[in-house]
Amino acid sequence: MRRALIPVFLVLLTGPVAAGQALSERAEGGWRLGFPAGQSTLDAAARDALAGIAPALAALPQGRITVEAQASGPSDDASLARRLSLARAGAVRDALVAAGLPATRIDIRALGRRDPPADIAEILPPGAPRAESGPAPRSTR
Template identity: 50%
Template sequence: MPPSPAEAPPQPADLSVVPSPAPAAGPAGPTLQGLPAGLEALPAGGARLRFQPGVEVLPQGLDSGLAELGRRIAAGPPGRIAVTAQASGPASDVSAARRVSLARALAVKQALAAGGLPPTRIDIRPMGRTAEALDAVDVQPPEPKAAR
């Protein structure tokens, strides 16, 4: 039998757009129920806060809603939460989108901490521009502890 033909080399990665985070495998974490106005429920149990393009500060009136969410998360099961921020910023300037997403993540972290959630429990993930090109910040509750 003749040897199989060589495969073509893989295409180089497109580094102009940061891929969006993949959802975690396995059972979904606890859901955030009864979300304050301005927050959308996510299928995996988290919450999404939308921003206007280029805006880094929290939408007006949402700081108190995020503080309430921080109080509820702090009173719930222990664990770290993830704040994942995205920006639709210009595809030609990756660092600008990263800066906007970082500012958004920090603003959400500060509002959650104002409600009593210890800042050391909040992991921020400024994704910059993702393939979805969203202007949003997602808050994921702590993962449930595995049974031992």
């Protein structure tokens, strides 16, 4: 019975990412959580939404969950964007752990400012596509 409630609950959580913190499903798999610009803390609704998906992630038989976070600004300070995205990824990881997902199954990636800029964290189950890391490799001819 409990297993049947998880998909129904996840449908209730979906919706567009607004300026605040809203959890939505990604078409590629996983979830996206929006953050207000410049902030890294989770509000009560975001913590509750993450607590709703944590049991489904914990029930996966194997594999690691990745939390990738981004920050939209400022464009002239890559270090600040990277630190903000790291704080966001850590806040999401902490909420998932508080909801019962083992910390040893979670990887975090601070992506900093990407193109296009976004204020989000993505929760990616095993097999979901991850963001490309860094620029394309250069030819060494």
